[in-house]
Amino acid sequence: MGHDEKLIKDLEAKTDVVRRNCLTIFDSTQMGHAGGTMSLIELVTALYFHHLKLDPNNCDWPERDRVVLSKAHCCEAIYAVLVEIGWLPKDKLNTYYRYGSPFQGHADRWATPGLDYSGGSLGQGLSFANGLALAEKMHMQRKAPTETITRFMPRYISKFNPTYRTYCILGDGECHEGQVWEAAMFANKYRLDNLIAIVDYNKYSLEGPTNEIMPIEPFVDKWKSFGWWVAEVDGHDLRQVLDSLDLAAHLYGDGKPKCIIAHTVKGYGVSFWEEAHTHIGRGEEITRGVEEARKRYGYS
Amino acid sequence: MGTLNKHVKIGEPLATADALGRGMIKAAEKNQNIIAVLEDMGFPGLPWFAKNAPDRVIECGIAEANAAAMAAGLAAEGFIPVINSFVFACICRAYNQIRQSILVDRFNVKFIGREGAWGEPGISHNHVEGIGATRVMPNLLIVNPADAVESEKAVQAIMDYIGPVFLRVEASPPPLQIFTPDYPFDIGKAYTVKEGKDATIIATGYMLTEAIRASDLLEKEKIDVRIINMSTIKPLDDEAVIKASEETGAIVTAENASIIGGLGEAVAACLCENAPAPLVRVGVEDEFSQSGRIMKDVDELKTHFAFGAEDLAAAVRECLARRERLHKRMRR
Numbered sequence: 001m002g003h004d005e006k007l008i009k010d011l012e013a014k015t016d017v018v019r020r021n022c023l024t025i026f027d028s029t030q031m032g033h034a035g036g037t038m039s040l041i042e043l044v045t046a047l048y049f050h051h052l053k054l055d056p057n058n059c060d061w062p063e064r065d066r067v068v069l070s071k072a073h074c075c076e077a078i079y080a081v082l083v084e085i086g087w088l089p090k091d092k093l094n095t096y097y098r099y100g101s102p103f104q105g106h107a108d109r110w111a112t113p114g115l116d117y118s119g120g121s122l123g124q125g126l127s128f129a130n131g132l133a134l135a136e137k138m139h140m141q142r143k144a145p146t147e148t149i150t151r152f153m154p155r156y157i158s159k160f161n162p163t164y165r166t167y168c169i170l171g172d173g174e175c176h177e178g179q180v181w182e183a184a185m186f187a188n189k190y191r192l193d194n195l196i197a198i199v200d201y202n203k204y205s206l207e208g209p210t211n212e213i214m215p216i217e218p219f220v221d222k223w224k225s226f227g228w229w230v231a232e233v234d235g236h237d238l239r240q241v242l243d244s245l246d247l248a249a250h251l252y253g254d255g256k257p258k259c260i261i262a263h264t265v266k267g268y269g270v271s272f273w274e275e276a277h278t279h280i281g282r283g284e285e286i287t288r289g290v291e292e293a294r295k296r297y298g299y300s
Numbered sequence: 301m302g303t304l305n306k307h308v309k310i311g312e313p314l315a316t317a318d319a320l321g322r323g324m325i326k327a328a329e330k331n332q333n334i335i336a337v338l339e340d341m342g343f344p345g346l347p348w349f350a351k352n353a354p355d356r357v358i359e360c361g362i363a364e365a366n367a368a369a370m371a372a373g374l375a376a377e378g379f380i381p382v383i384n385s386f387v388f389a390c391i392c393r394a395y396n397q398i399r400q401s402i403l404v405d406r407f408n409v410k411f412i413g414r415e416g417a418w419g420e421p422g423i424s425h426n427h428v429e430g431i432g433a434t435r436v437m438p439n440l441l442i443v444n445p446a447d448a449v450e451s452e453k454a455v456q457a458i459m460d461y462i463g464p465v466f467l468r469v470e471a472s473p474p475p476l477q478i479f480t481p482d483y484p485f486d487i488g489k490a491y492t493v494k495e496g497k498d499a500t501i502i503a504t505g506y507m508l509t510e511a512i513r514a515s516d517l518l519e520k521e522k523i524d525v526r527i528i529n530m531s532t533i534k535p536l537d538d539e540a541v542i543k544a545s546e547e548t549g550a551i552v553t554a555e556n557a558s559i560i561g562g563l564g565e566a567v568a569a570c571l572c573e574n575a576p577a578p579l580v581r582v583g584v585e586d587e588f589s590q591s592g593r594i595m596k597d598v599d600e601l602k603t604h605f606a607f608g609a610e611d612l613a614a615a616v617r618e619c620l621a622r623r624e625r626l627h628k629r630m631r632r
Contacts, residue, residue, distance in 0.1 A: 109405050116376070121400040126367040128401050131373015131381075134358070138335075139353060139377070179397070182366035190358075 003242050007050065011238050014084070015045045020022060020297050021080035021093060021271055026281070027290050028094035030099050034169060034289060035278040036074040037201040039235065039264035046241045048081045051249070058088045059114035065164050066132050068117040070125020071171035071200065072107040073280070078115065079103050087114040114246070123177025126197060129168035130186050133195040133257075136162050162194040173205025176214045177254065181226065187257035188227035194256040196248045197228075200235065202266040204277040223259045235262030269293065304494050307484065308569060311477030312510065319448035320412075320469065323343040323455035324382075328353065331417060331459060334380045337371050339364055341385040344412065344455070344462040356589040368394035368402065368409070375407035380459060385429035387413035391466065395433065396455045402464050403439045409464050412455070416471035416506070417589045426471065426589035426601075432561020434466050435534050442533040447478040453485035461487055468533075470556050473504035473594055473602075478529075481582050488532045490540035496526030499550035502541065504530045504563045507554035507582075513609035518616055536566045538574065538617050545575035550619040552580045554612055559583035580615040580621040582607050583589060 018041050026032040048054070052065040061231040069078055076096070083090040088102055095101035104111045106120035116126055140163060174180065187195055201219070203210055211217055223230045229251060241262065248258035267273025273281070273289045281289065301470055304310070324345040330336045335434065336343045336567060338359045343349065349357050358374075360367035371381035383390050391398065391413050402409050414429040434440055445454040451469070458465040478493065493508065494515060503511040508529050515525045526548055545551060551571060553564040564581030571577055584605055594600035601606045 096501050118404045119400070124365070124397055124401050127366040127369030127397070128373040128376075130366070131370040131375070132377060133373075134370070135374050135377030135379055138355065138374075138379070179363075179365040179369070182363035183370070184364070185367055186360060186370060 035266040040077040068129040072119025075107040123179040126183035133166040133192040184226040191255040235264035313474035316451040321451040323452035327459040365391040368397035372401040384412040387415035397612035445506040449479040452565040473510040493527040496511040500526040500544035514612035545577040555583040
């Protein structure tokens with residue numbers, strides 16, 4: 001483990017770029033899921049700019065790692081990243097929420113190249129990710145191992161890398177949904193070690209503190225008792241995020257689905273949104289936040 | 301019996317379960333991507349799967365929401381997951397999962413859902429809202445076969461079709477054997493079982509059996525009824541409905557389902573917009589079903605809901621009377 005300092009510096013610079021893109025989105029419509037989007041930025045930056053297996057020139061590469069954004073209202077964060085990769089037109093970021101735009105209000109697979117899941121109705125993403133991960137296993141099972149592996153490295157047969165990994169980004173409030181736990185049982189039953197769930201644990205849902213609305217704690221123990229491998233990290237510390245992702249990917253072959261619980265701050269990076277625990281901002285709530293961020297991230 | 305179409309040969313009643321299993325096995329043999337997704341409710345042709353393709357059986361347990369969204373994920377990677385259960389579980393329990401995870405992206409997931417007014421299990425399982433609940437959903441086909449031959453053909457046809465389908469399997473008494481093995485089943489096409497000029501019964505699923513019996517009764521009264529098998533409820537074969545309206549001028553629909561949102565309503569909309577004619581809808585009125593037995597001389601639920609052959613015959617007479625009144629008013 002341990003990552004090159006230069007990589008961390010580069011990724012930190014990227015998070016600023018991604019945040020600026022998010023601000024363009026919010027600014028264009030005076031609306032957006034500012035809180036949950038800003039808490040995700042380090043996670044998606046670490047994923048898309050370093051960790052994921054992807055081809056910047058081909059978003060439809062069949063072996064590309066899959067990302068299921070279960071908390072699909074925060075698709076702004078993904079949009080902000082995909083325009084940097086080049087799969088989406090950056091100059092159209094300001095068409096968010098508009099008719100015919102590739103930047104739909106909630107993630108829409110048909111409208112946006114590079115998305116793996118159309119979401120918006122919470123709690124279903126992990127089940128969908130189960131399907132993707134199981135399909136990978138089933139395809140793998142059908143494909144005979146190469147001759148080299150069978151002859152010289154038989155012990156690697158169950159150990160080599162999957163064709164693709166499936167990542168699922170969940171919200172903490174979303175884990176109130178019973179379906180998340182149905183999916184957690186399923187992933188354990190089918191030993192989906194190619195599935196990595198990342199919970200953006202920003203402690204707030206729309207109405208207020210997640211654990212007051214319906215306590216989800218002890219959260220780590222819940223996942224563990226469902227048979228998952230669990231890591232707990234600071235979701236804004238790129239070093240920890242990268243380490244946990246590497247470890248989760250490296251443990252492929254142990255037969256356990258992986259869950260990274262990322263402790264984050266809702267609205268991270270903009271003190272006005274952090275204090276207001278903004279879920280979806282409109283009008284002045286957005287403009288004041290954008291105004292503050294304008295200075296900090298050099299957004300004009 | 302009047303002139304029957306050439307693919308029709310009426311035989312003794314025969315349950316459809318075996319034929320459905322046979323069709324499922326044929327489809328699964330042909331297409332290796334078909335995956336049986338179980339919800340602890342069995343599966344057509346399961347012994348074959350267990351013996352020949354155990355890796356193509358995914359058991360989700362009693363967790364229908366997860367099963368539906370998980371199936372969408374399998375379909376996204378090229379598999380054809382088939383979910384089998386009661387309609388109230390696999391469709392209605394997972395209603396939003398079907399909408400959001402499957403239909404929005406038009407993923408190739410098939411549902412084999414069992415429902416109908418008949419049966420001993422009672423109010424929970426004798427479910428009649430399935431057609432109404434699903435007809436409103438974009439991108440979803442609804443197919444409801446009428447007898448064993450059609451069931452076997454339909455289950456294979458929906459596997460060849462690319463897109464989500466709800467195959468409705470009915471809880472009902474065994475239907476008559478109606479179609480010959482060379483019957484050409486086509487998704488989206490109605491089939492005229494018997495020509496007729498006085499009125500038309502448009503039936504779906506088991507009710508085609510009752511429609512054929514009703515037509516026999518009416519023949520004795522010199523009423524010549526056309527019978528249409530509407531096995532695809534969505535998309536509806538509008539042409540067949542319009543033609544029947546123009547040529548016979550009186551329509552009766554028959555379904556083992558709620559008439560609210562069901563086949564009757566679909567036909568009514570088509571008639572009103574294209575070729576208005578008097579219409580009587582036979583099916584379950586706005587109510588739930590309950591436990592009931594089928595005994596030698598009495599079928600409790602058929603009597604309760606009044607949708608047997610005699611009731612259908614009465615509906616045809618009522619429809620003809622309405623047409624008569626309408627014509628009188630127009631002549632005045």
